[in-house]
Amino acid sequence: MSFTLQVLFFLSLPFILALLILSYFSSSKSVKNLPPSPPKLPLIGNLHQLGSSPHRALQAMAQTYGPLMLIQLGTVPVLVASSVDAAKQIMKTHDLIFSNRPHLNIPDKVFYACKDIAFSKYGEYWRQVKSIAVLHLLSNKRVHSYQHVRYDEMTLMMGKIRSANGSPVNLSELLITLTNNVVCRVALGRTYEGRKFKNLLERLMESLGGFSVGSYIPSLRWVDRLSGLERRADQVAKEFDEFLEDVLDEHVNKNMDNVEARDLVDILLEFRRDNAKGFRLERDMIKALIVDIFSAGTDTTFTSLEWATCELLRHPRAMKELQKEVHEIGRGKSVIAEDDLDKMPYLKAVFKEGLRLHTPLPLLVPRESTEDIKLNGYDIQSGTQVLINAWAIARDPSVWEDPEEFRPERFLNSPIDYKGFGFELIPFGAGRRGCPGIQFAMVVNELVLANLVYKFDLTLAGDEGMDMTETNGITVHKKRPIVVSATPCS
Template identity: 35%
Template sequence: MEIISEKALFLLSCFISSCFLILATSRFRRRATTLPPGPPRFPIIGNIHQIGKNPHRSLANLSKTYGPIMSLKLGCLDSVVITSPEAAREVLKTHDQTLSGRKSNDSIQCFGHHEVSVIWLPPSSPRWRMLRKLSVTQLFSPERMEATKTLRMKKVQELVRFMTECSEREEAVDISHASFTTVLNIISNIMFSVDLGSYDSEKSSRFQDTVVSAMEAAGKPDAANYFPFLGFLDLQGNRRAMKASTDKLFRVFRGFIDAKIAGKSLWNHSKNVLTSDFLDALLLLAEGDEAELDNNDIEHLLLDMFTAGTDTSSSTLEWAMAELLSNPKTMAKAQEEIDRVIGQNGVVQERDISVLPYLQAVVKETFRLHPSAPLLVPRNAESDVEVLGFMVPKDTQVLVNVWAIGRDPSVWENPTRFEPERFLGREIDVKGRDYELTPFGGGRRICPGLPLAVKTVSLMLASLLYYFDWKLPNGVVSEDLDMDETFGITLHKTNTLYAVPVQKRTIN
């Protein structure tokens, strides 16, 4: 009987263990195949009616109800929205490989940009790896950043001299236009060794309008993104706007390409990589029977660099100045630090930024409240993947709402206030490792232009605060300064910021 009892006990134990394993496996499978929660959907349109003209804001509001990982049905498009640092870490780091594809929209596809763009190609593509490596080594490596340091300094000094002229006339400055011209000339010299912008002409304004139009067309909600069969109708006019803008930019690029080839400048510079410009390097790769690039590839890569490089940095500078003018005590504190470090008759240099912690905090706070790409660039799930216990199915669009994360009261104290002090004494940066602050993205999709953007914005802002005091024009008071925003792939200030520079020292 004892032997029978022991056998029965053993069998009972095995049965219970098996049941437990089956139950646990079943529960795991149910959890792993459950979609993230989301708002109720209407037939056919799903949740399109809840997006609005400012998706970053409407999605942030919906996430307060449905959580940090939320699913939406936008017509035919399945979407998942991420609004917490923990969920962002899952997307940008843990499952970066699976979620690093791109979900390109109709305005990008209408001129074939998704097939040749370093921004839109999938990382699995050998062409993406080649273009990414080329961009990093020829534009943003430490060696290239050092080689172009003098250029950045020269262009920022030209900005200061323009502001000095405006100060002498007591004239209000269009901060958006002035900062865009500076960034445009930095980028165009790195690319082509020429200035494309001028502070005193409308040429820069037209170029800026063209770039902004392209960014808005790429980012605005569009029926064709939700119902692809409607693309040919171009109901929102995004295709027309995108084609008109990109055609203008391509004509500029073709002019430089033709001039380079005709003038043989390619061969003049080919022996010295650090003194040649980016177009020289690209044309070298387009030579011969086994060329790695053709002119079409070059034009689309230049489009990526110009649109991503000029618009984002200039809009960040404008937001920073708007916030400082809205918070005079904060501006005074930043100026006091710069004056103390630089002295009364010095020159702001890039190397000074590392010893200006409050200025760095101002820049970080600007990125927190006004990230250039509030939803980052849409990602695409290459296969089914589990994120925070929920299933994100293959071919789902994944949006990381960095704007919402930057204003989350569970992450940030007084999240809607501009308080650079929150970053003092904290080891947090924008390099894609701190997921509560990722304006440049993270993982293999992190913006390669991050080093140039941070250096350029910081140097421009420090210079404007060192050489000038600032006041608002026409009796506008800081409390009433308009901070409305317009959504595209990048987030712009709706109404341009005008401010009057009051010179307090001359540039050497």
């Protein structure tokens, strides 16, 4: 046996040497200086180190390996950026090279082979649908035109709180219902209330938040099937498709005499009929855009509003400061109007601080490099996936004083904003792939919170205090709902 092994070794030695020489020359040509990397295991790489809160795990790893580190998730090399400068290099200096999206199995199922804006590949198709969204769906004029929808839904929510007469109210439930209804009315023309529709939205977000082993280790895609992840994603995609088919049929057949009452589906169908500039907006594309609006418009809007409210309840001094501001602006009005919001710097500071501490998508949406590039002295290969740890950047002690503290005042005399022009606070991303719906989301948030604290004094119901446990997934929610007692302000 020993002799046989020796013979085999000597026979294979030329091949081993040839492979080593080939590997040396190919690696020296393609990659000269890789970013620092933590040790990895065969096959799975660093997957086992991510745990249930990848943004926290990656923050801890970056403290050892630096603000630009290279990890291996299965067969996929992943560059992780955890500093303001690293984020700026990726989303501004070299934004074009890092504007692609990697192929991910679950979004591919849910968004009609990624025909949406968020997950579609960078190129002409993405440019066309992004242009449609920015010019026709999310422009300042269009967002303003749905002001009555926001007022209607806010008034309904306030009425429900008032009718509780001081009894405990599940505020989280009311906030998510409000954001769902606003998005439904704006996108589809009417609300779709009931447990079935709400459950469909919940399962959509659960599917998107599930970790797909097959996206990173193709040979182990059977694990996704065994765990039920693919089956659940297929089922929710099928049910959402059936729902959207009915919505589209309903819109195709409805009377459009009232141009002012057009919703987003009407606008997309009109664009399809006009076939503007030769770009054909197919039925699946329209459905993908609508799913995009629901997943981003509902989930991240509600999450931001819930966390900001949560922090105010935990910090009574900040709550009193905000109430003082809104009452000074309100001056006895029946409602805080949207025109009043720009006069409220503390309100805006509360949301900035809430977004800083509780970034809705802590790692944003993954990017992918399209070319070999030198980044801060490191060689990054084409096809490398990129994660930007916006959550870690927002808690970087070299940028923020007392980064774990909720202190809205830090933004009162600061130029830092969340709109993607600076990189200290990037909850909505930045550059070409930044979120185009920032204004749509934040006007809902500001209007609701301003009126909530204008009309009611809120206190936590019960004696247990605020549970700050987070959920796992692509969007980080508060795990347990906010239950409050609400007393009308005198």
